[in-house]
Amino acid sequence: MTVKSNNLKYYGMNGEISNKCGDKDDVETDTDNADGTLCGWFHIRPTWLQYFNTASWLAATLGVLMFVQGLAINGFVYINISTIETRYNLSSTATGVIVSSYDVTVSVLIVFVSYFGATRNKPLILGSGAVIMGLGSLVWALPQFTTGLYEYDSGHEGDGLCHLDGNSTDATDCTKEQETLSYYFFVFVFAQILYGIGASPIYTVGYAYIDENTTHAKSAWYMALLSACSVFGPTTGFLLGAVFLTIYVDVGYQDSVTITSSDPSWVGAWWIGFLIAWVLAWLIAPPMAAFPPELPGARAFQHERGSEAHYNEDSELLKTRADFGRGWKDLWPATKMLFKNPFYVFTTISKCAMAFVVGGLLPFITKFIENQFGLTSSEAALVLAVTALPGAAGGTLFGGWFVKKARLTVRGIGIQCFLVTAIAICLVPVFLLQCPQQSIAGVTASYNVSDSSPVTEVNIENACNIDCGCHGTETYDPICGENDMVYFDSCHAGCMDTSDDGEVYYNCTCIDTGDGSSSSQAVSGTCSVYCWQLLAFALGFFVILFLGFSLYAPMSLLALRCVPYQQRAHALGISSILYRCLGSVPGPIVFGAVIDSSCLVWQEQCGKTGSCWIYDNHMFAVKIVVLSAIGCGIASLAYALAVCTYRPPPDTEIETETETEDDSRCE
Structure with missing residues (x-):
């Protein structure tokens, strides 16, 4: 189809065609192929849509896509990973594999995506990637709707104090297993693989697409804006994720929960962020795919700008191979040229x-x-x-x-x-x-405040708490003694009484104030430091x-x-x-x-x-x-x-x- 040059003025030029945008031959070529520089989907190319057929709108759309990618993959995944461990009985090693599966997927795919994406329809590849990335977010949230209500431990039956009968607290039930929940490990890995497939073209094909459709100078500014969007994404993900984690995971049962967000057993609504990322990814996919493979005037930029490529014997070879890089046979030669x-x-x-x-x-x-x-x-x-x-x-x-x-x-x-x-x-x-560093009894300082010699061996057990029945280092619940020393927990401090709210502890036999007092006190938490x-x-x-x-x-x-x-x-x-x-x-x-x-x-x-x-x-x-x-x-x-x-x-x-x-x- 042949389109007159005045249509070119409307479709993306926003003004008359001047020699600045190319010589006469270039303009005729662009005019003859104008159908390939129009915005739209398939054969649907409405006139009003051509207003957005500029490098500025392309950068804005690509920036939103990068924002969504950072929001989901580097934001919601990272801030929720410890919550996922608690909710689905996963070890840190397992969650580490989940996180790494994204990078592994990208590493496997990115060579092929970037190589063939260089000569294919770049906006269509990016739009398809957004759809797959949105599907990954949906899969991430899926376990919330396929499992029952979250059952938490409200704490040990004991009170955590020192009891000289040796029954300070009940030990954790190590025989209790919820293997069904741990199987969701594979669901999360699959979601990360989908993320890797969808995101792999963004920072290769996307950067190349914006660079080849604008001038050298403006390309640098657009790159900066796109990079800023990729930074704002994770930051927003952390902020929103922190808010969602203050909401109980089963939102309809918040009023019946007996624990607070500060309790180690608390699980927040980690899944809300992924639903938001799913919707945003699918919303940005159609506008991204609507751009043409080449914006109006792009050939003029490519013709005008001088090459700055490092010069070697391969440079002349590429000048004689206009079709270089379009087939599998050129993949290895192209890679060797880079090295x-x-x-x-x-x-x-x-x-x-x-x-x-x-x-x-x-x-x-x-x-x-x-x-x-x-x-x-x-x-x-x-x-x-x-x-x-x-x-x-x-x-x-x-x-x-x-x-x-x-x-x-x-x-x-x-x-x-x-x-x-x-x-x-x-x-x-x-x-x-x-x-x-704070003085921690048995770790960085001796239980005896008068002993200033450095601790050569870490041991939180001492004669003052040996009969208290403390359960080792299972749970770290530090308290600050009135001698400004931190103790691993109230049991290891030898505390025998506490206030109703558990904030103040009394009669702590291990807290040495140096004055022979036998009624030393402590407060919950570490000692304040500024x-x-x-x-x-x-x-x-x-x-x-x-x-x-x-x-x-x-x-x-x-x-x-x-x-x-x-x-x-x-x-x-x-x-x-x-x-x-x-x-x-x-x-x-x-x-x-x-x-x-x-x-x-x-x-x-x-x-x-x-x-x-x-x-x-x-x-x-x-x-x-x-x-x-x-x-x-x-x-x-x-x-x-x-x-x-x-x-x-x-x-x-x-x-x-x-x-x-x-x-x-x-x-």
């Missing part, structure tokens, strides 16, 4: 190193803040929210804006990344800031987040611009699988193992080791600093090598367009 590009290899190594640090640290940052500064989980989450949202979002926007404002070339972006990672190394020691280091850490952590996320858009731009046009989506795909396999997948495992090595007191229940109750805070911080510094150091070195080995194409004319009214019309 023969040293600039691409070194920037990918940098991305892997940064993914290792960020992916390894973020899952444990709340735990880190809690332990280093003596805060509760909610207080630590508040500190994280205040620093993370402005730091991550602001850094993401700034990184893209700076590339656009400074009109940086590939070499310039590489230098920017090198400087940022080098500065980050200097800031990593901020993690050494900590409040003085120190100036918390504010300094919050400021330093904000700067680290700002700098780290300022690399978000530039790193993606480097992967796009340092390779030939035909290989952009494939380059993002290979980069993605490598930084997942070498960075974001092993990062949490390595960080978790190193952090566990700093544990002083482990949970012991039914003969099995659970989570860590108390850490050696100094070693915790030192190991975090060492791992982070190594990762940032590798990234910085790799960026330096990338800049040194970069060879621009001969006679390249780098795009230096001036943003005028004509530019906006082209988009």
Whole structure:
């Protein structure tokens, strides 16, 4: 079908066609193929829909899709994972497999999706991915509607005090098993696999799609906006998830519940967030799929902009193969070309190193803040929210804006990344800031307050509580004695009486005040701690987040611009699988193992080791600093090598367009 050029003006140009958007031959070509640049579904292409056929609306739609992806996968999944453990009798190992199954799925699929997505209908692939991602959210929520009501333990029959007859509390019933619930492990894994299938094209095909339909300068800004959307998604997921978890899981039975949200047996309405993500994903799918494979004026941008791909012998080969990358036979040659590009290899190594640090640290940052500064989980989450949202979002926007404002070339972006990672190394020691670790009887301090010698062996049992019948480290319920020492629980403090609300304990035989008093008291919880280091850490952590996320858009731009046009989506795909396999997948495992090595007191229940109750805070911080510094150091070195080995194409004319009214019309 042939469409007149005046229709082209209406369908996406928003103004007259000028030479800025291409020469006469280009315009005629676009006109002859205008049917392929119209918005719509199948043969339905209404006139009013063409108003949205611009790069700005494309970026907005893709941004919403990235927001929904982050909301569900990096938001609701992470904040609800411990609740899932409690509700469905799953171990931490099992939930770790559930979380990892998403990255494994993406790693397996992303090469094929990005390779073939480069030459197929990109918006249709993205829209289909949104549908599959929504189905994954629905599967995540499904167990709530296929199981009975939640049955919780309201506590042990005992009162948790020291009873000299040795019957302080009843031990946990270790023979009680609910194997049927644990089978839902496979349902959650399947949901994560659906997430992986649906999300795999977003950060490869999606980035390539927006980059090839706009100018170099505006591409950087759009990348920053899209990256910001991907940051806002998880943040919103954490905030909404925290609210939903204060609602009882079986919402119709909230009034009959005898426990509160602070009780370890409490299970919140974890499933509400996934239903919201399901609806949002299916709502954004039709608008995403409505965009054409190529926006009006896109060929003019592609014709105008000079290539900045690293130059080698393969560059000339690609010029003679217009159909390169359209079949399976080209998959391995295309991949080999990427690995023969040293600039691409070194920037990918940098991305892997940064993914290792960020992916390894973020899952444990709340735990880190809690332990280093003596805060509760909610207080630590508040500190994280205040620093993370402005730091991550602001850094993401700034990184893209700076590339656009400074009109940086590939070499310039590489230098920017090198400087940022080098500065980050200097800031990593901020993690050494900590409040003085509290004195914990039998763990970090002796039960005898007059004994100032360091504890050589952790042992919460003492002569003062040996006959109390305490049940080891099954449950950590700390109390603060009037001597400002923390005790593992009221039983290990030798407390024999308590107030009706369980907030104050009396006649605690293990609390040594140094004056020979036999009626020592304690209050529930750890001793209050305040120190100036918390504010300094919050400021330093904000700067680290700002700098780290300022690399978000530039790193993606480097992967796009340092390779030939035909290989952009494939380059993002290979980069993605490598930084997942070498960075974001092993990062949490390595960080978790190193952090566990700093544990002083482990949970012991039914003969099995659970989570860590108390850490050696100094070693915790030192190991975090060492791992982070190594990762940032590798990234910085790799960026330096990338800049040194970069060879621009001969006679390249780098795009230096001036943003005028004509530019906006082209988009």
